[in-house]
Amino acid sequence: MIKITEKAIDVQKVIETASSLSAGAVNVFVGTVRNKSHDKNVVWLEYEAYEAMAVAEIRKIIDEAAHKWDLLGWAVSHRIGTLKPGEVAVVVAVSSPHRKASFEACQFIIDNVKAKAPIWKKEVFEDGGEWVDARPISASMNN
Amino acid sequence: MKYTLKTFGITRDILGGREVDFEMDGMKVSELKSELAARFPEMKSLNSLLIAVNNQYAADDLILAETDEIALIPPVSGG
Numbered sequence: 635m636i637k638i639t640e641k642a643i644d645v646q647k648v649i650e651t652a653s654s655l656s657a658g659a660v661n662v663f664v665g666t667v668r669n670k671s672h673d674k675n676v677v678w679l680e681y682e683a684y685e686a687m688a689v690a691e692i693r694k695i696i697d698e699a700a701h702k703w704d705l706l707g708w709a710v711s712h713r714i715g716t717l718k719p720g721e722v723a724v725v726v727a728v729s730s731p732h733r734k735a736s737f738e739a740c741q742f743i744i745d746n747v748k749a750k751a752p753i754w755k756k757e758v759f760e761d762g763g764e765w766v767d768a769r770p771i772s773a774s775m776n777n
Numbered sequence: 778m779k780y781t782l783k784t785f786g787i788t789r790d791i792l793g794g795r796e797v798d799f800e801m802d803g804m805k806v807s808e809l810k811s812e813l814a815a816r817f818p819e820m821k822s823l824n825s826l827l828i829a830v831n832n833q834y835a836a837d838d839l840i841l842a843e844t845d846e847i848a849l850i851p852p853v854s855g856g
Contacts, residue, residue, distance in 0.1 A: 665856050683855070684785055684848055687832040712855060724856050744856060752829065752848070753855025754786035766854035768787040769822050 635709040636692045638683050638753075643711045643722045652727035654706035661736035663726040663744045669719035672771075674759045681714040681723065684752040688712070695746040699728070702742070703735040710743065712753060723755075778804060780841060783848040788826070791819045792849075806830070807837035813849070824852045 635651045645664060653660050667679050692710050699705065707729040717723055726744045730736040747753075756763045782797045789795060801812045806828045814820045827850040828835045834850070841847060 681855070682785060684783070684829070684850070687829055687848070688855075690832050748853075748856035750853065751855050752785065752850050752853055754851070755854045756786070765787040765790075765851070767824060767852045768854075769824060 635711070636689050636696070637709075637711040638685050638688055638714055639711060640713070640715040643713055643725050645722060645725050648709045648711050648725040649727045651709040652707040652729050654729050656731065657706045657729035657736075658731050659733035659736040660727060660729045661733070661740040663724075663740050664722055665724040665744070667717045667719045667721050667723055671757050671759075671766075676719055676757050677760060678719075678758050679717045679723070680756040680758065680763070681712075681717060682754050683712065683714050688751045688753055691751045692747055695743055695750065698746075699739045699742050703730060703739040705730050705735065705739055708739075708743070710747065712747070712751070714753070778802070778841070778843055780809070780843060780845070780847055783846065785849065786851045786854075787823065788820070788849040788851050791817050804840050805837065806835045806839045806841065809841065809847070810837070826851060 649660060649662055669676050696708055705728055709727045712724045726740055728736050728739045756765050779800045782799050784792050784795060829848040829850050830839060830845050
């Protein structure tokens with residue numbers, strides 16, 4: 635299951651989707667919204683995705699993970715829209731016969747989703763907003 | 778040639794619109810990038826800019842068609 639959703643992510647449901655009776659391990663990564671960035675208070679985050687391409691890119695990442703590790707199940711759900719600190723932005727769950735594969739595959743998937751999937755977030759502070767990583771820090775902070 | 782560009786993140790703020798008509802003589806992805814930098818100097822301040830064509834990251838020498846779905850992909854920051 636790959637899902638880009640405006641609704642709150644049901645973490646338990648993502649875990650169940652990735653689970654398998656043959657699995658001895660289910661590994662889950664839950665990415666949440668921090669309340670601080672560059673020592674400034676984050677009021678909320680705006681997430682947006684190029685949905686069709688994001689799903690296609692995440693599918694490629696999962697295919698690569700399934701080729702590298704012995705996976706029995708997997709699920710990725712990414713939230714878009716307005717998120718407040720503490721809310722869940724992304725969940726990755728994978729299952730495998732033994733724990734090593736699950737740990738490694740889960741990290742591989744979230745690292746690559748962050749690096750490759752066309753998804754963006756804007757941090758909104760008390761004094762304005764900034765698209766994360768869009769520009770060098772010095773340039774964006776002077777803006 | 779007249780292309781339609783989908784914009785995301787900071788590129789929407791710079792170009793001003795979710796879908797922007799863009800006319801230029803060139804047909805390559807590399808030419809699109811340099812035209813964008815010439816017409817919107819702020820594009821040069823980005824950490825990176827990739828172009829996606831029909832939902833795939835495109836190489837600089839790819840030839841564009843007017844019917845392609847072309848998207849500007851500034852640095853991604855999901856997760």
